[in-house]
Amino acid sequence: MAIKNKRQKQAKLLRIFRKIHRKTGALLFVFFFFISITGLLLGWKKHSNGIILSKSYQGTSTNLKDWLPIHHLHKNACKILHDSISPKLSSKIDRIDIRKNKGMVKFIFEDHYWSIQLDGATGQLLHIGQRRSDFIENIHDGSILDKYFETTDGQIKLIYTSVMGLALISFTITGFWLWYGPKRMRKKKTVKSVA
Structure with missing residues (x-):
């Protein structure tokens, strides 16, 4: 039982x-x-x-001494964002991804899914990417x-x-x-x- x-x-x-x-x-x-x-x-x-995921592009110098100041690079990234994508997009930064070994800095914005990759030494645009x-x-x-x-x-x-x-x-x-x-x-x- x-x-x-x-x-x-x-x-x-x-x-x-x-x-x-x-x-x-x-x-x-x-x-x-x-x-x-x-x-x-x-x-x-x-x-x-x-x-x-956008690939990370190569800048001209991996030596941080050759790089422009971050505030200057940030200003360039915001200008490129507004000139190349839309002046209406927020330039509020979520994070800054510094790739010393690539000589590149990536600005990732908070309120949308765009990122800007710049050459750390020259401030020139390397890539505009959507953060899918x-x-x-x-x-x-x-x-x-x-x-x-x-x-x-x-x-x-x-x-x-x-x-x-x-x-x-x-x-x-x-x-x-x-x-x-x-x-x-x-x-x-x-x-x-x-x-």
């Missing part, structure tokens, strides 16, 4: 896990789809021939919604990554149990039959 009760409890647990697995998958299908596609693209960004990888990353981690709704502390990203992380943990646990549980039940049934 105890063995029968134990099997019934295991079967009930399997049904609960199957229900959690199915409902979570149905509710979050679209989000899992976007995460998988964007994750795949981000994995390939350095191997996309400049489509997802940043856009894809913002979709991947949900921060694109924070940008759209102009939240201040990335609250949507925090909620989104927490829900998706917990869902993935739930999928892993329930998926494992849906695979292992029936094997365990069959094994116990076989042992009982032999006994």
Whole structure:
């Protein structure tokens, strides 16, 4: 009788896990789809021939002593941004990526997905690029919604990554149990039959 009760409890647990697995998958299908596609693209960004991530171009000098001051390079980058792309774009900087070994400095802007690569020594334009990888990353981690709704502390990203992380943990646990549980039940049934 105890063995029968134990099997019934295991079967009930399997049904609960199957229900959690199915409902979570149905509710979050679209989000899992976007995460998988964007994750795949981000994995390939350095191997996309400049489509997802612009290549880093070579400047004239790798010696920082030969370089122009950063404020001068910044001024050049903003001028190029407004003259070459649009005078309406914000020149607010997200980050400055200094590649000493390439003799290049890259200005990445905060409010849009453009970047400007300049020769560190001459200040001349090396490349204007769209930061498609940043856009894809913002979709991947949900921060694109924070940008759209102009939240201040990335609250949507925090909620989104927490829900998706917990869902993935739930999928892993329930998926494992849906695979292992029936094997365990069959094994116990076989042992009982032999006994």
